Amino acid sequence: MAPVVSGFSKLSKDEKINWLVKHHFNNDKNTIDIIKTYWNSDEKLQQLHDEFTENTISNYYLPFSVAPNFLINNKRFTIPMAIEESSVVAAASKAAKFWQSRGGFNAQVLSTTKVGQVHFTFSGDIEKLNIFFKNIKSDLISSASHITKNMEKRGGGIIDIELRDKSLEIENYYQLHCTFSTVDAMGANFINSCLEQFADFLTKAAAAYIKFSESEKTIEIIMSILSNYVPECLVRASVSCAIDDLPSKDNLTPLQYAQKFVRAVQIAEIEPYRAVTHNKGIMNGIDAVVLATGNDFRAIEAGAHAYASKDGKYTSLTEAKIENNIFHFSIQLPLALGTVGGLTTLHPLVKLALNLLGSPDAKKLMEITAVAGLAQNFAAINSLITTGIQQGHMKMHLMNILNQFQATNEEKQKLVEHFKTNTVTHSEVVLQIEKLRN
Ligand SMILES: CC(C)(COP(=O)([O-])OP(=O)([O-])OC[C@H]1O[C@@H](n2cnc3c(N)ncnc32)[C@H](O)[C@@H]1OP(=O)([O-])[O-])[C@@H](O)C(=O)NCCC(=O)NCCSC(=O)C[C@@](C)(O)CC(=O)[O-]
Numbered sequence: 001m002a003p004v005v006s007g008f009s010k011l012s013k014d015e016k017i018n019w020l021v022k023h024h025f026n027n028d029k030n031t032i033d034i035i036k037t038y039w040n041s042d043e044k045l046q047q048l049h050d051e052f053t054e055n056t057i058s059n060y061y062l063p064f065s066v067a068p069n070f071l072i073n074n075k076r077f078t079i080p081m082a083i084e085e086s087s088v089v090a091a092a093s094k095a096a097k098f099w100q101s102r103g104g105f106n107a108q109v110l111s112t113t114k115v116g117q118v119h120f121t122f123s124g125d126i127e128k129l130n131i132f133f134k135n136i137k138s139d140l141i142s143s144a145s146h147i148t149k150n151m152e153k154r155g156g157g158i159i160d161i162e163l164r165d166k167s168l169e170i171e172n173y174y175q176l177h178c179t180f181s182t183v184d185a186m187g188a189n190f191i192n193s194c195l196e197q198f199a200d201f202l203t204k205a206a207a208a209y210i211k212f213s214e215s216e217k218t219i220e221i222i223m224s225i226l227s228n229y230v231p232e233c234l235v236r237a238s239v240s241c242a243i244d245d246l247p248s249k250d251n252l253t254p255l256q257y258a259q260k261f262v263r264a265v266q267i268a269e270i271e272p273y274r275a276v277t278h279n280k281g282i283m284n285g286i287d288a289v290v291l292a293t294g295n296d297f298r299a300i301e302a303g304a305h306a307y308a309s310k311d312g313k314y315t316s317l318t319e320a321k322i323e324n325n326i327f328h329f330s331i332q333l334p335l336a337l338g339t340v341g342g343l344t345t346l347h348p349l350v351k352l353a354l355n356l357l358g359s360p361d362a363k364k365l366m367e368i369t370a371v372a373g374l375a376q377n378f379a380a381i382n383s384l385i386t387t388g389i390q391q392g393h394m395k396m397h398l399m400n401i402l403n404q405f406q407a408t409n410e411e412k413q414k415l416v417e418h419f420k421t422n423t424v425t426h427s428e429v430v431l432q433i434e435k436l437r438n
């Protein structure tokens with residue numbers, strides 16, 4: 001067991017690596033080589049990456065891929081995707097290609113409101129607290145004017161602050177429920193700065209409010225933090241086409257295909273076990289764009305899954321229906337994305353990704369990202385209701401299995417050729433490698 005270490009954060013990068021290798025890898029030189037192999041030879045670039053987080057010892061690569069042929073609101077995009085899982089990029093590309101000849105994707109942002117809350121306790125007369133809040137509300141808002149000044153010039157800022165009584169759920173618990181527009185920033189730091197200012201103002205104003213008793217004057221701030229649940233920061237994307245323009249595959253007529261597709265989505269609507277996997281497939285596309293564009297995928301994941309359960313039961317983020325011989329497929333979800341702030345202007349590949357998308361504003365990025373999620377879900381369901389998921393997925397995963405067995409280029413070539421007409425399973429690939437080698 002490694003010893004407790006104090007002051008680890010203060011060590012240099014080399015000292016941290018030496019500590020790690022001494023206490024966890026028995027001074028294995030190969031471990032140091034692996035860590036250093038991933039360093040960038042450009043020292044300035046490496047330093048930039050080192051400084052993104054703390055205790056950085058190396059870089060962790062993810063493939064940076066692109067999916068072409070996305071027609072979104074009549075404009076063509078090649079979408080950057082950073083993801084480790086095989087077949088996701090291929091699936092997105094396949095769906096993009098399919099829909100680009102059927103009118104493409106429509107997408108629109110429905111709302112962009114972000115939320116933050118000051119959680120506090122107050123013990124005393126609720127009516128007095130309400131009157132106090134009404135009296136101080138405009139000063140509370142203007143107390144943050146030094147923080148909001150520039151955001152207001154961009155068209156954003158504080159939208160509103162409400163006092164919410166939660167004392168039936170937790171004794172003496174109240175909130176300042178605050179809404180914001182953060183324009184092209186995800187806004188976490190902006191919102192948190194405003195909230196901490198509100199908390200400070202609230203405490204001081206309460207202490208000075210002459211109508212409060214001594215105990216009422218001591219409001220206790222529990223915490224001030226933005227919410228990643230943003231059901232009013234919504235985007236919708238959709239596709240539609242005549243039933244006859246759908247594939248006729250695996251003995252399915254286009255109508256049967258559409259009906260089976262709609263049924264698959266309905267199952268995800270009513271069955272949480274299926275809905276979670278269905279939405280995981282959607283997030284394959286969304287997370288990949290979120291990561292490539294330097295956004296916070298944890299925030300997006302948390303918000304999307306909370307939205308999927310907003311009516312009390314976890315359900316599908318997409319909907320499918322047939323109406324008047326037209327097949328409709330759509331997604332609606334919250335996406336609090338930024339095209340400024342965070343890593344967006346720091347990471348060279350993120351900058352490249354945003355340039356590739358034509359330097360979108362946050363709303364445009366919300367539309368593109370929602371489309372990637374819809375495309376991904378379309379491709380997955382298309383496979384699930386026809387060939388099954390394994391055929392296409394394992395075709396893409398083949399290279400990973402071959403690499404696990406350190407296949408040479410020649411072996412890879414032979415086996416890729418072999419599996420063009422044979423089903424890929426892990427055991428079958430192993431068998432074929434063994435056959436080649438014996
Ligand atoms: C994998 C495919 C696309 C193969 O599909 P296919 O029909 O065998 O592909 P194809 O070789 O006929 O090529 C058609 C197009 O697909 C794309 N494509 C095809 N191959 C590549 C490639 N190597 N690199 C880049 N793009 C590729 C590309 O757009 C290509 O057009 P082209 O470029 O030739 O003009 C298909 O089977 C598919 O869409 N499968 C779904 C895969 C999927 O959803 N993967 C996610 C991982 S599984 C999971 O995590 C979630 C899940 C599935 O459980 C969610 C759920 O349950 O809902």
Ligand SMILES: NC(=O)C1=CN([C@@H]2O[C@H](COP(=O)(O)OP(=O)(O)OC[C@H]3O[C@@H](n4cnc5c(N)ncnc54)[C@H](O)[C@@H]3O)[C@@H](O)[C@H]2O)C=CC1
Nearest residue numbers: 154182183184185186187188189190296299338340341342
């Ligand atoms: N719970 C959460 O999700 C939390 C997330 N974070 C992190 O915060 C970061 C995002 O915070 P941000 O405040 O967005 O980034 P940020 O702190 O880099 O600020 C972005 C700033 O850019 C400026 N700006 C310039 N042009 C703008 C425009 N057109 N529109 C809007 N602002 C513009 C504004 O001053 C804005 O405040 C992410 O890295 C995220 O991971 C931090 C705390 C909590």
